[in-house]
Amino acid sequence: MVPPSLLPADDSTYVAVALDLPVDRLFTYRVPAAQREQAEVGHRVRVPFRGRTLTGFVAALEHGEPEFSVKDVAEAPDDGATLTPDLLRLGAFIARYYGCSLGEALAAMVPRGVRQKGKGRKRTRVQLCSLEAADAFEAAGRASAAAVRVLRRLRTHPEGLLLADLCRAAHVSPSPIHTLVRQGMALLHEEREVTDQLEEAARSAPRTTPHELTPDQRRAVDALAAAVDAEQFGTFLLLGVTGSGKTEVYLQAIDRAVAQGRQAIVLVPEIALTPQTVRRFRGRFDRVAVLHSAMTEAERAAAWRRIRAGEADVVIGPRSAIFAPVPRLGLLVVDEEHEPSFKQQSTPRYHARDVGIVRAQEVGAVVVLGSATPALETYRNACEGRYALLELPVRVGGRALPSVQVVDRGSPDERAFGQGHISRTLEVRIGEALRAEGQVILLQNRRGYATSVACPRCGWLLGCGACDLTLTFHRHDGLARCHLCGHEETLPLACPDCALPRPAMRGVGTQTIEEELGRRFPDARVARMDSDSMLTREHYEDVLGRFEAGDVDILVGTQMIAKGLDFPNVVLVGIISADTALALPDFRSAERTFGLLAQVAGRAGRGDADGRVVIQTLMPGHPAITLAAAQDYAAFARYALEDRETFGYPPFGRLLRVVLRAKDARALDSRARETQGRIVRAATRETHILGPAIPPVPRVQGFHRRHIMVKATDHREIARVLEALRKAPRPKGGVEEIWDVDPLGVI
Numbered sequence: 001m002v003p004p005s006l007l008p009a010d011d012s013t014y015v016a017v018a019l020d021l022p023v024d025r026l027f028t029y030r031v032p033a034a035q036r037e038q039a040e041v042g043h044r045v046r047v048p049f050r051g052r053t054l055t056g057f058v059a060a061l062e063h064g065e066p067e068f069s070v071k072d073v074a075e076a077p078d079d080g081a082t083l084t085p086d087l088l089r090l091g092a093f094i095a096r097y098y099g100c101s102l103g104e105a106l107a108a109m110v111p112r113g114v115r116q117k118g119k120g121r122k123r124t125r126v127q128l129c130s131l132e133a134a135d136a137f138e139a140a141g142r143a144s145a146a147a148v149r150v151l152r153r154l155r156t157h158p159e160g161l162l163l164a165d166l167c168r169a170a171h172v173s174p175s176p177i178h179t180l181v182r183q184g185m186a187l188l189h190e191e192r193e194v195t196d197q198l199e200e201a202a203r204s205a206p207r208t209t210p211h212e213l214t215p216d217q218r219r220a221v222d223a224l225a226a227a228v229d230a231e232q233f234g235t236f237l238l239l240g241v242t243g244s245g246k247t248e249v250y251l252q253a254i255d256r257a258v259a260q261g262r263q264a265i266v267l268v269p270e271i272a273l274t275p276q277t278v279r280r281f282r283g284r285f286d287r288v289a290v291l292h293s294a295m296t297e298a299e300r301a302a303a304w305r306r307i308r309a310g311e312a313d314v315v316i317g318p319r320s321a322i323f324a325p326v327p328r329l330g331l332l333v334v335d336e337e338h339e340p341s342f343k344q345q346s347t348p349r350y351h352a353r354d355v356g357i358v359r360a361q362e363v364g365a366v367v368v369l370g371s372a373t374p375a376l377e378t379y380r381n382a383c384e385g386r387y388a389l390l391e392l393p394v395r396v397g398g399r400a401l402p403s404v405q406v407v408d409r410g411s412p413d414e415r416a417f418g419q420g421h422i423s424r425t426l427e428v429r430i431g432e433a434l435r436a437e438g439q440v441i442l443l444q445n446r447r448g449y450a451t452s453v454a455c456p457r458c459g460w461l462l463g464c465g466a467c468d469l470t471l472t473f474h475r476h477d478g479l480a481r482c483h484l485c486g487h488e489e490t491l492p493l494a495c496p497d498c499a500l501p502r503p504a505m506r507g508v509g510t511q512t513i514e515e516e517l518g519r520r521f522p523d524a525r526v527a528r529m530d531s532d533s534m535l536t537r538e539h540y541e542d543v544l545g546r547f548e549a550g551d552v553d554i555l556v557g558t559q560m561i562a563k564g565l566d567f568p569n570v571v572l573v574g575i576i577s578a579d580t581a582l583a584l585p586d587f588r589s590a591e592r593t594f595g596l597l598a599q600v601a602g603r604a605g606r607g608d609a610d611g612r613v614v615i616q617t618l619m620p621g622h623p624a625i626t627l628a629a630a631q632d633y634a635a636f637a638r639y640a641l642e643d644r645e646t647f648g649y650p651p652f653g654r655l656l657r658v659v660l661r662a663k664d665a666r667a668l669d670s671r672a673r674e675t676q677g678r679i680v681r682a683a684t685r686e687t688h689i690l691g692p693a694i695p696p697v698p699r700v701q702g703f704h705r706r707h708i709m710v711k712a713t714d715h716r717e718i719a720r721v722l723e724a725l726r727k728a729p730r731p732k733g734g735v736e737e738i739w740d741v742d743p744l745g746v747i
Contacts, residue, residue: 014066015039015073017047018091018103022347024726026102027061028070035076036265042081042088044115046074049585055115057083057106057601080308082110084325086328090359097715099739100348108348109323112292113301123296125189126150126177127160144274145187148174149488152477154186163188171486185214208283209254211248211396220390222251227366228330235357237382238370240459241631242602243399246370249392250333251284253368258285258313262330267352269339271560273546281314291317291324294623304507314473317350329365332356337369338595340744349740353378372602372633373595374438376644377651379637400603402573402604402611402631405429408620420516421508426574427616429522430554434524438571438609439547440554441515443600444510445580447530447558448472451507453480455495460625462491462503468699474532475511485701513556522555529557557580562600568607578625580619585696587649588626594636597628648688649710654716656710657743658725659695660735661703667733672706675725675737679710682724687712696747703736709746 003576016026031039039045043058048071083091087109094105104497107115128134134151137143141149149170153161159239169172180186213221219236227234240246254264268277273292282288289303289312308325315324319342333555334342334353342352353369360367369387382389386731395401405422408414414423421444423429433440443524452470455461462471464482471489472479479488494501510530517526521737525541540560545554548567548661553563565578581593617625622699627636645652658675672692691708698705710740732736 011377014061014062014064014070015045015058016060017045017056017073018059018101018106019047019049019054020101020107021054021106021179022101023636024053024101027056028062028066028068030070031073031076035073038049038076038078039073040081042085042721043076044078044082044085044110045076045156046543047071048074050565056103057088059088059102059106069199076433080693082114086329086359086362087323087325090323090355093351093358094355096720098348098350098741099726100500105348105350106349108320108344111297111298111300111304113299114304121458123190125160126154126163126166126181127187127189128154128158129185129187131155132199134185136310137183138176138529143180144176145487146170146172147180149486150177150180151185152479152488156477160189183505204733207282208280210252210284211245213248213252214392214396215358216394217245217249217396219555220249221252223388224249224331224368225256228253228256228262230365231260231330232603233361233364234365234367234369235360235381236379236390237288237315237374237387238368238390238392239374239379239633240370240372241395241401242372242599243395243401244372244392244607245396246335246392247280248396249390250335250368250370251281253366254281254314254331255284257330257366260330262328263310263312264333265321265324265326265329265356266314266333266335267315267321267342267356268335269341271341272336273316273318274565275541276544276548276566278316281316287311287313289315291315293318304601318342322352329360329363329368331368332360333368333370338371338375338598339371340592342728343744345744349738351742354742365672370487372599374633376591376637376640380641380651401631402601402609402613404601404631406620406625406629407614407616408522408618409616410618420520421576422516422574423614423616426616429572429612430521430574431612433572433612434553435523436571436609437569438544439550439552439569440572440574441561441569441570441600441603442513442556442574442576443559443562443596444508444513444556444576445558445596446472446507446509446577447483447489447511447532448477448481448509449515450505451509452505453491453503454506455498455500456504457500458495458498460495460503460702461496466699466702468697469676470527472507472509473505475515476532484697508577510556510558515556517556523549524553526554526556527552529555529558529561531558543666547639559596559600561595562603565603566606567603569609570603570606570611571609572612574614574616575600575602576616578615578628579622582619582622582624584747586747587644587647588745590622590643591640593622593624594628594633594640597625598631598633603633611722613719648713651684654715655741655743656701656712656721657740657746658708658710659738659740660692660706660731661700661738662731662733662735663703664733664735665704667735668704671731671735671737672708672734675728676708678724678728679708679721682721683710683712684717684720687699687717687721707746 013031041058046053046055091105095102115117146278257264289307337353344350357367379388380391407425450473453473464487467482467484473480481488510528514528529543547555549664581589624640660672688711692706695705695707710721
């Protein structure tokens with residue numbers, strides 16, 4: 001909903017408040033005279049609402065006395081506006097475009113610590129009271145499934161885990177943890193917060209000077225500097241191969257904006273937000289602020305207030321940093337703009353790149369979208385002149401791109417080599433790299449030891465009772481785990497259907513590769529990085545620090561090692577299963593496969609030694625594989641865009657995905673048919689409606705799911721359908737209806 005007015009009115013004593021509720025309206029409250037100066041547009045207020053007190057934002061001042069009775073604002077706690085007029089307008093755009101309430105959009109812009117007066121400098125650590133007591137407690141069957149997951153996590157961490165990290169790792173809320181504390185199984189310790197490691201990296205970074213630019217970098221910097229000087233909105237795609245010096249272009253463009261008294265926001269994928277990344281920016285600029293998900297609420301609130309006060313010239317962070325309250329935004333950088341992590345997966349389901357472009361247009365800022373493998377939507381915008389294209393086709397220093405070798409795992413030679421998951425070619429290359437004292441990165445984009453457990457005789461699969469998904473076996477704790485809901489169980493001794501002993505392990509995960517490396521290269525120092533081993537940011541930084549120092553020879557991991565890493569001693573990158581994502585029923589699967597292969601391959605050969613890449617695959621002829629091996633993005637884009645145009649997928653069409661979920665399948669199907677009918681009545685003939693259908697994963701966390709895909713030629717048709725859905729009665733019978741505009745996937 002667009003606020004009815006953002007203009008002040010001195011004689012107004014009533015305000016329209018946006019609350020963080022899924023209700024498409026504003027609520028009117030009277031402002032007591034004592035609070036009028038603290039309850040202007042953009043201010044945070046606390047108001048009574050149906051027997052409780054909620055926090056909202058003043059979206060507009062209302063003129064005249066309402067014809068209905070109103071309650072008073074309970075509190076206006078801030079001296080200044082929490083949200084500036086441009087952020088309020090951005091919130092209105094998000095609400096309208098993505099189909100949420102204005103209150104939900106505005107709440108997403110402000111850290112919880114700011115909204116809830118985040119105070120204190122302490123954090124809570126959870127530890128087991130006694131390992132023996134925990135074993136007996138679990139063996140007696142007194143613990144819930146959630147409590148069992150908590151106990152098993154704590155067993156492997158005798159030093160304890162922070163409450164937030166434990167909740168995330170065990171897929172639980174704090175409730176079962178507090179229950180275990182009351183039952184004497186766990187202890188809570190309050191401890192002083194340590195200094196955030198990224199902030200520490202920012203403060204300790206040595207000062208650096210601008211690098212000498214290549215001719216291509218110089219052309220890019222000059223173009224961006226001219227746009228920044230003009231203080232006019234414009235969007236640039238910086239298309240540069242890995243190692244071509246995109247970051248140096250960002251730094252020099254930011255320097256130009258800062259020299260004019262303006263600020264810059266740099267968005268990076270969360271996993272790429274490392275001390276190494278922050279040091280590069282802090283080495284050039286004194287006033288750098290960092291925002292990221294691992295910060296405590298108090299830390300994030302403090303950084304946010306510093307940014308709002310104009311005490312930061314450069315703000316670095318993941319997608320939510322797009323809402324950083326910089327007073328004079330001059331430049332927005334979206335690094336690795338193709339990354340799916342820039343799309344929020346909960347309400348409001350915004351895309352930070354697209355929202356950033358809207359914000360920049362509002363204030364006359366310049367946008368730089370950087371990538372070696374840009375999203376096809378972005379690339380087509382550049383090809384058609386909507387964005388300016390800047391290219392960095394060669395690496396800095398004239399370094400060659402790594403040589404790439406594709407290994408067909410289905411060939412007779414490979415099948416004869418053995419039962420392992422490391423091919424003969426990759427084994428030879430790893431040996432050569434280690435003898436040359438180089439480092440190796442191996443990508444396997446599946447965690448765990450075996451991706452499924454099955455009976456080889458009758459075909460029984462070990463599945464999750466709450467999700468339609470097989471359980472992944474994790475060897476380090478001997479448990480099979482659901483990667484959607486966190487359910488865990490031990491392996492059965494025999495098949496429950498046919499009684500065959502010892503069900504078979506199928507599929508390969510990072511733990512499998514780690515074990516195989518131990519057999520083949522017993523003297524190599526191996527470290528693993530995946531969401532099982534990296535429970536906290538400290539674990540992540542520790543492994544990267546040891547790798548950077550040369551204390552790790554081989555780094556094995558999931559896609560978290562594919563980007564944001566720049567280590568000059570990496571001479572070999574191996575990709576264990578390059579075609580994993582190609583089997584997914586998703587129109588973006590080829591694009592994601594190409595991007596992941598190209599990005600991880602780019603980690604090799606960044607120093608003086610030449611780099612090598614070995615790609616293992618069962619689909620050596622697939623264009624996503626062959627063109628990634630050839631490192632030819634333009635050819636891949638031509639292939640993929642032709643396919644997208646044939647079927648009307650983005651960028652040649654717009655999408656709205658409606659996902660419905662409920663525990664009652666009959667109520668779910670009834671609502672799905674009603675929703676489909678509303679869409680049909682609102683849609684034009686140019687709109688294609690697919691479904692309702694059962695999605696690839698039919699049930700998640702005990703909820704049955706259905707989805708409807710709406711395909712249209714432009715967003716106006718999507719907006720028409722979305723408006724009809726917003727006006728419909730809310731679902732009943734425990735049904736939840738989710739609207740995802742511009743979805744990145746259909747799983």
